[in-house]
Structures are given as C-alpha cells and as structure tokens.
Amino acid sequence: MxxxxxxxxxxxxxxxxxxxxxxxxxxxxxxxxxxxxxxxxxxxxxxxxxxxxxxxxxxxxxxxxxxxxxxxxxxxxxxxxxxxxxxxxxxxxxSAEQIDSKLMFFDCSLMPQWRLHRIIGEHFGVQYPSIDRQPLETNLALLWNQHVSSVFASGMPNYLRYMAPLSEREYQCVALLRAPLEELAERLLFLTALSKMPRESSIRQMFEPLEEVMMLVSRTDLEKKKDIATLFRGLEGRNRDLMRSPMTRTFGAEIAEPLDRKKVAIALDHLARMRLVGRRSDYQTFSAVFDGLMQRRILSGTSHSTVPGTEELAELLRGIGPATDIIEEDLALYEFFEDSLAEMM
Known part of the structure; x- marks a missing residue:
C-alpha cells in the first residue's frame, strides 16, 4: 500500500x-x-x-x-x-491529551511488548505498532507523511532503511535493549508457544516468515543442552539469518548484509544518535527518563512482560557454544553498551 x-x-x-x-x-x-x-x-x-x-x-x-x-x-x-x-x-x-510529537520506539525482542506499546500509543493521535511487519512502501508513506503531527510507531524496523524519514520528519527515536541471551531464550520459548497455535491464528500469521524455524524449535527439547546445540548447528541460510543478532541487524546493517563485528560499531554509532537508549534490566530508570522526555507520566509504575522460564533458559544457553555464536554480535554490542553506562555513572 x-x-x-x-x-x-x-x-x-x-x-x-x-x-x-x-x-x-x-x-x-x-x-x-x-x-x-x-x-x-x-x-x-x-x-x-x-x-x-x-x-x-x-x-x-x-x-x-x-x-x-x-x-x-x-x-x-x-x-x-x-x-x-x-x-x-x-x-x-x-485534544490536549495527545502528545504533539512523533516517536519511534525500537524494541528488538521477537515477542512484542504490546501492552506497553498500547499504553504509550494512547497518548498519541496515530499508532503504528509492529511497523516492521508492514511492507517497505507502506512504512515509507507513513513515516514521510507530513500531515500528522502526533504519531507513535514501534517495532524493529531496519534503521538504515528508515533513517532518512525518521530524521527529516523529526521523529524522536527511543530504544529499549535487552541482554541478548535473555532475548534468545524468550525467542525460543515464544516460538514454541506459537507452534502450538492453529496455523490460521492471526498471531501466528504475524510471524509467518519464521514458520520453518518455529517448527524446528518446536521439535527441540529446550531442557537439554545437546538438543539445543543440535538446533543451532543445523540452522542454515535464511533460517540462521532470522535468528542472528537482532539488535545488530536492526541498527547496524542493511536487510541483506552479512553481519560481522564492523556492524556492531555502526549499530553503536546509530544508537548514540537516539534521544534515549535504555535496558530492560533497569526498566524503572528507563521509564522515569522516558516520562521526562515525553513530559508526562506514561510508563512509571508499569512493568514489561516476560515469558515464564526465560531466565532459566538464558542461563542454560550461556554454556552452549552454537547458541552464543548466533548472537555474538549482539553480545559484543550489549557489552559495549553496558560499559558505556558504567563509565557515565
């Protein structure tokens, strides 16, 4: 469209x-x-x-x-x-209740924080959730549109692809990062849950590009290191790309570009240009700063959703080489990010 x-x-x-x-x-x-x-x-x-x-x-x-x-x-x-x-x-x-500003909220987790996005979106005139699931042509038309002044968009759209309209239309860009092993653990658990839904389910259809990976994950015992290692060793081509370092791919590389450590530096440079970058592990601080940026109480007192078992699976993944290999760029990016926060404090 x-x-x-x-x-x-x-x-x-x-x-x-x-x-x-x-x-x-x-x-x-x-x-x-x-x-x-x-x-x-x-x-x-x-x-x-x-x-x-x-x-x-x-x-x-x-x-x-x-x-x-x-x-x-x-x-x-x-x-x-x-x-x-x-x-x-x-x-x-x-309406004075609407924020007269444009906001792009980057969240690179596979399982979207729909509840939080709805809470934020209520303060804007127009909302575009999970914008990365729409065609490029549609998104460019939406982001370049100069006839709406109160817009909230969210998801993990490719930053390089959309940086021109985001800049020209003066979007405030905000990112909430997450420890890569936790995101990978939740990704596996979320894909397992999706695989149990009917194929015609509207939620499952939203993740249709991951259908093949979803079935591979559903046949994996996520309590056994050997089975998990076999899963990641067996991912090839497009399936491997779909699971690899989502933060680095979102902020540092073109859609079809292969990932490497150079892309980590590019991603960090782009994150440094944003109005606010926070981390899930310190969500309350992020919420307070976000509300200050928006000049109203929006996220203070809220919490993000987590799939049960995420922390335990993340700890298990820590000792599985093929699992950490697939997110090596994100692990490096997040380490640099945390180091920069420590220096600021």
Whole structure:
C-alpha cells in the first residue's frame, strides 16, 4: 500500500492510495468521535497514477469535504483510514491529551511488548505498532507523511532503511535493549508457544516468515543442552539469518548484509544518535527518563512482560557454544553498551 495526501485543510482532505493489489479499488473509513464510521470507495479518478502504471484503473483518489460531511470544517477530531488494513493515514485533533510529537520506539525482542506499546500509543493521535511487519512502501508513506503531527510507531524496523524519514520528519527515536541471551531464550520459548497455535491464528500469521524455524524449535527439547546445540548447528541460510543478532541487524546493517563485528560499531554509532537508549534490566530508570522526555507520566509504575522460564533458559544457553555464536554480535554490542553506562555513572 502506498498513499499521499495532497490537501489537508479543515474543510478539505484529498489525496490518493494505491492498495497492494493494483486491480482493486481502495475503500476508506472516516472516523469522528461519538458517530458511526463513514465508509466510501475511492471517489476521484487519478489519470496520473494510471499513466504511471501504479494502478490498473486509476480510481484511487479520495476527497473528503462538506459533500461527504457537511460540517467537516468545524469538527475538532477527524481521521481517515484504509478500510482493509485499518491503517490510519490522516488524523487531526485538537485534544490536549495527545502528545504533539512523533516517536519511534525500537524494541528488538521477537515477542512484542504490546501492552506497553498500547499504553504509550494512547497518548498519541496515530499508532503504528509492529511497523516492521508492514511492507517497505507502506512504512515509507507513513513515516514521510507530513500531515500528522502526533504519531507513535514501534517495532524493529531496519534503521538504515528508515533513517532518512525518521530524521527529516523529526521523529524522536527511543530504544529499549535487552541482554541478548535473555532475548534468545524468550525467542525460543515464544516460538514454541506459537507452534502450538492453529496455523490460521492471526498471531501466528504475524510471524509467518519464521514458520520453518518455529517448527524446528518446536521439535527441540529446550531442557537439554545437546538438543539445543543440535538446533543451532543445523540452522542454515535464511533460517540462521532470522535468528542472528537482532539488535545488530536492526541498527547496524542493511536487510541483506552479512553481519560481522564492523556492524556492531555502526549499530553503536546509530544508537548514540537516539534521544534515549535504555535496558530492560533497569526498566524503572528507563521509564522515569522516558516520562521526562515525553513530559508526562506514561510508563512509571508499569512493568514489561516476560515469558515464564526465560531466565532459566538464558542461563542454560550461556554454556552452549552454537547458541552464543548466533548472537555474538549482539553480545559484543550489549557489552559495549553496558560499559558505556558504567563509565557515565
């Protein structure tokens, strides 16, 4: 999905949206608090997009004005979303409860902290959780969009790929890092839990790229060092890449680049540019500093979720060479990070 907003005034909202399937006509939803949603199909023909080959018919434009909503110019809160995905592409609001800022929250754990992200997102006009699970084209349109001023996005999108829009649109970037062995342990436990869900489960489908790894992990006895070592020795190609050093891959390398120690230095350089970088092991300090950055109480008093058994499995992984090898870059990155924190204190 790609889109662009051409006009955004109190009385007129217009632009275009091309869906993933270029032969379908996009549908939209206008939401206004305390009213029923208003659904409509693309109502403007765009010959320019037809000529470019971006859509089969060119019926991708939208126009929201007083013909659709008579009193639109006086409404304090109006949003426009794509019907099938539910993704909000525009919202204006005069609410003082919304933070007038754009925030990208990096969390490289496979199991997203959805509860915490919801708590943060409630303070923003538009929320894009797990943004890394959306197509590149969609994310670039969302991040470059200049017609929304209160945005919360989260996940582990590739920093090198998105650093231009994040910088140009003045996103505040925040990262919460985690001890690599703990993240790897939770990753294994989470994949095991996912493998027990029906394949048609919406949560399992979110992690479809990991389906093959998921089945390999599900057949592994995570209480036996030998079985775990066999699992990691057997990971090859794409499956190995999917499990390897997620922090270094997110912050220091292009999507398809092989990882090495040089990427650790690049990742650390990018992390140093962020407004705030914290660690799960000192979550309360991170929460307090985060709330100060946002200038309101959001995370203070909250806690993050952990899969039962994570600490025990992390300790077991510590003594398994093939397991530590697959996260060697992240182990180095986290050690440098902790050393820098110790020097600051």
């Amino acid at each position: 790609n889109f662009h907003i051409d006009i955004a005034t109190p009385a007129v909202l217009s632009g275009w949206l091309t869906p993933d399937n270029p032969s379908t006509c996009p549908r939209f939803i206008v939401r206004i608090p305390d009213r029923d949603p208003i659904e409509f199909e693309a109502n403007v023909f765009r010959p320019d997009l037809l000529d470019l080959g971006w859509h089969a018919t060119g019926h991708v434009g939208f126009l929201v004005d007083d013909k659709l909503i008579p009193e639109i110019a006086s409404l304090p809160d109006v949003s426009l979303s794509e019907f099938h995905t539910g993704i909000t592409i525009y919202r204006r609001s005069t």
